[in-house]
Amino acid sequence: MNDEKDNRVVSRRRTLQVGSAFGAASLAGCLGFFDDDEQNAEIPSLSEFRGSGSLVEGRPAPGGTSIEDLPNLSGDLALYIGGGEGGIYYEFVEMLQEIYPDFEVHPTDNTSSSLAQTIVEEVDSGASQADVFWSIDASSLGFVAENDAYEPLSDDAVEAVGNSQFVGDDNAWAGVAGRARAVPYNTNELSESDVPNTVQDFPETGALQTMGWAPTYGAFKSFVTAMRLLRDDEVTRNWLSSMSEAGTERFSNEYAVSEAVANGSLSAGFANHYYAMRVKNSRPDAPIDLAFTEGDAGALINVAGALKVQGTQRGELVDNFVRHLLSSEAQEYFATISFAYPMIAGVEPVGGLPTIDELSPPDIDLADLADLEPTLELMDDAGVSG
DSSP states (O other): OSSOOOOOOOOOGGGGSSSHHHHHHHHHHTTTTTOSSSOOOOOOGGGGGGGSSSTTTOOOOSSSOOGSSSSOOOEEEEEEEEEHHHHHHHHHHHHHHOTTTTTTEEEEEOOHHHHHHHHHHHHHHHHHEEESSEEEHHHHHHHHHHTEEOOOOOOHHHHOOOOOGOOGGOOEEEEEEEEEEEEEEEETOOOGGGGOOOOGGGHHHHHOOSEEOOTSSSHHHHHHHHHHHOOOHHHHHHHHHHHHHHHEOOOOOHHHHHHHHHHSEEEEEEEEEHHHHHHHOOTOOOOOOEEOOOSSSSGOOOEEEEEETTOOOOOOHHHHHHHHHHHHHHHHHHHSSSOOOOOTTTOOOTTOOOGGGGOOOOOGGGGGGGOOOHHHHHHHHOOOOO
């Protein structure tokens, strides 16, 4: 599964989108989906918000603020939602629509980067169509924020986020699910101590005989961008060239890298953490585990997050929607369905992963990851085209 792909989300609610997005709301009302007096909100049991498999068994009940303790969602919301993981995320939106009969979401989906560009163009022209932008990466959120196409989220909307690095300046956006760069390794061939603490040491590490990466992947490009910002272009170019010369194998995506590690054709690789979790959840005995570098680009934690679009007339609803994305049920859903890192303190990551507080991510403004063009040029120069 690629981080970014133009994968349209198809739901039963899309069938109501006739004419304009908000014409659909009128149709829904005629069909009896709305109760004019009050909502009969019914919150499913916790099991409905949890995934299945070996990594999920025996988890404690999540902490944080429950949906039960939040204001009801009511009204129409125009949502721009990024591709890739957006399919999983939209399933949670559909659950919210089932819980709240008076809440109707009108989604537009594309790659996060394309939607970010669209939002900026629409705001600049005074014809904004979106109320909220749910991006799978912070760089797209940063692009919208840097172009002043946002309105600050309320303090109530962002206060549940446990790490200030995952909230944009001026409450421009709030992270709702995290993904950590990691080094999946084959436990039959390596131990955790064989994996270097910094990515800069990888080309010279003899123990890592066969490595894999996916240079076309959006997460890999963000990783390289982070290395550029933390070190410099020359160091990053030399690292890419050295890894390539060392025989690092190229894969189409990072799940394939993790599968190759588990199958023993690679000793280790570079991938977002959740791909190894997916392998382990379906194959509990697979010889794969994760190592994490410290304080460098290899330890980057990126986030999917939500942003209030400038010009929305539904700002209070957007704030409330974001609060629901940071509820205990939502965070449990993201942690156990997509194996993302939860953004609130009361929910544990799956499978014995170290918590975010136990990791050592670099001190970097995630919005700066939007500076992608120099990264692509540098990768081309290094012979590792994305």
